[in-house]
Amino acid sequence: MTETTIASNLQNTLIELEVQRKDVSGAKLKSYLIIGTGILFVVAGFLFGDLFLAGAIIGGVTLIIGFVIFSKASKKFSGYRHEFKQRVIGAALKSIDNSLELNYESGLPEGNFISSQLFTQRPDRYNSQDQVQGNVGNTRFSFSEVHAEYKTVTQTKNGRQEHWHTILKGIVFCADFNKNFNGTTVVRPKDFGAAIGAWISDKVSLLSSSDKELVKLESPDFCKKFVTYSTDQVEARYILTPAMMERLCELDHKTKDTISVSFTDSYVYIAFPLSKDYFEPPVFKSLLDGSFLEEDLEVIRFMYSIIKELDLNTRIWGKF
Amino acid sequence: MIIAAIVLIAILLFGITFYNSLIGKKNQVTNAFSAIDVMLKKRFDLIPNLVETVKQYMLHESATLTKIVELRSQAGNASLSTEQKIDLDKQISTGVKSLMLSVESYPDLKANQNFINLQSTWTESEEQIAATRRTYNASVTDYNNAIMMFPGSLFAGMLNYSQITVLASTEEERQNISAKSLFNS
Structure with a gap:
């Protein structure tokens, strides 16, 4: 339609x-x-x-x-x-899809955002709303708008000054993953800081305080974009098969900013940094021209298509 | 004098760190190799159950079933090396694949819940073995890079460390979701 x-x-x-x-x-x-x-x-x-x-x-x-x-x-x-x-x-x-429902007053709970381990920084200010839930076949999924920030304080001549920095402003997608796993695997954008961190963790593993190790994967395209850490090297490769790496790269190509992905507690979380607030009604623009819904629908369709894109509804790996 | 001492300590510390990291990498290769072994055992353990479930239905596949049982009993031999087990696993996989392909002719078996569960566990173990092999290859590459590059090459000579060959990729690793085809059969 x-x-x-x-x-x-x-x-x-x-x-x-x-x-x-x-x-x-x-x-x-x-x-x-x-x-x-x-x-x-x-x-x-x-x-x-x-x-x-x-x-x-x-x-x-x-x-x-x-x-x-x-x-x-x-x-x-x-x-x-x-x-x-x-x-x-x-x-x-x-x-x-008839299963899709909007719960605009609730969002992704802060606890889930932290436990998803999508980002290393813990938020000091957190807001999430417009949660859409639904299912495709056996796969239950949801996505919510999230704005998470952390605070830094500097001392100036005029006293203490607080600065707020965005961890994520965008949408977090969450779905039940189709394979069994016990540990945590995170896939983060390979920016300058992440690349240096990965190099240190590889060369001087004694300096790394994290419970996760760097995972060196085979796909050059994937490694150019992302850095992967996991609590279990084998499990990370069980989740990130060559096909899954290819699909995540394809998903990332469709977005402006690089996505972050995590696999933990039998869920997959994907963070999409976006600048716009979605699902908000126009005030000074007419509702009758039909074009105001275009961007919202585009986002809903995109999120809905992730299940298919990542093949999350194929349940052949012992998890039904 | 102090500068010379500092430089010497720095060189010593660097040497110790590098030496330890080489040993760590070698151990990682051994660990990764034993992970393949564990996964292969898990997979071989599925065979008796699978054979038990299908033999009542697949009356015309007795030759394949006998072959699989025979290979499974060979795999139980404790003196086998992991390479030999990998080779046996390849032969068992081929046998199981041909079984799965003939499931179409046995609708009762296709609908059997126990068989469906076994089928998905089999597929799961296939991907898990592929994951352990990939982990092993990554550890080997890491180790080979470390012993071939300077200054690792100096320590490698002292420790008598030599290059290790990576495992050749299997059909499952090259084709993305080959397992899925079993279910579409």
């Missing part, structure tokens, strides 16, 4: 939501205008000393009214957002 067909099936819902959207966008615009005017009054009061008191009072009152309207607009927006996700995204998911 194409985006346009989905949009036409959802026409009635969209017409209803379009009324809601206009209401939200109107309220938001009104609040911005009033807050802007309030600021102008306050600034004018400061600039012209004689009008200070009048500027402060009128500006203050205007600002309060602006913020009240803004808070009402935010409430309206959250209602509109809820309806959009439930009815529009929900229907779009069903059009791809």
Whole structure:
């Protein structure tokens, strides 16, 4: 089913939501205008000393009214957002596969993100939402938007300064893996730091404090892109067969930034760094032109296709 | 004087580290080799069960079954080297493959749950053996590189270490999911 067909099936819902959207966008615009005017009054009061008191009072009152309207607009927006996700995204998911469900308030739990070992850095600030769950054959999978950051603190002349750095902003895909394994195998992008780390861990293994060893795999394409570590050399090769390495390379070719993959607790986790927030309703753009869903649908289809791409539903290795 | 001592200590430390790492690599090769042995044993242990399950159904394949049982009993010989076991495994695999291909003619067997489980365990063990062989080859390459490159070549001479040949890749390793074809038969 194409985006346009989905949009036409959802026409009635969209017409209803379009009324809601206009209401939200109107309220938001009104609040911005009033807050802007309030600021102008306050600034004018400061600039012209004689009008200070009048500027402060009128500006203050205007600002309060602006913020009240803004808070009402935010409430309206959250209602509109809820309806959009439930009815529009929900229907779009069903059009791809009936098993797909969106749970927009939950995401990948922080504990799972850490235990996936996709990244070595532990997050200090973590947010995950818009979890989509479903299954293809026997393979249960889910994907969620994740924003994980860590904090560094520097001492400056003006005191302590906190800096936030992104570990991942994007989507984490998680699926039940089709082979039995006990250890942990991680596949990370081979950037400069990872390449140096791999070299040290290979040459001076005594310096490596990790429980995982570097795994030297045969595929030159794969090794050019990724560095692999595992708690078990044989198990890593049982999971990363030549076919699996080829498939992961193909999957990686389709994305802008290099993916990270981990195999642990009988699951495969794949992190896709992405800059956009998906499954969010438009506020200042009409719902009726049908094109707003294109990117969301593209992401859903892409995630759904991973099971097929990685052949995760082939259950011939003693795990059903 | 102090500088000379520091340089000497550094050279000594470097030498010890390199010597230890060479021994570590050699041990890794031995470990990887024994992992192949363990996996082969696991695979050979599947044969009696497999034969027991299929023999009641596959009345016309008795020659193949006898051959597999015979090879399995040879594999039980404790004096066999891992290379000989690998060779036996190749012959057993060929026999089992031909059995699996003829499953199509025995619909009752094809639907037997025990047989389905055995079939997937067999496939699993096939990939596990391929993984141990690949691990062995990776350890051998690592070891060979270490003893052939300077300064490893100096220590290799002293330790009497020589190059080891990697195992030739099997059909399963070259063809990506050959096991799948068994299920499509």
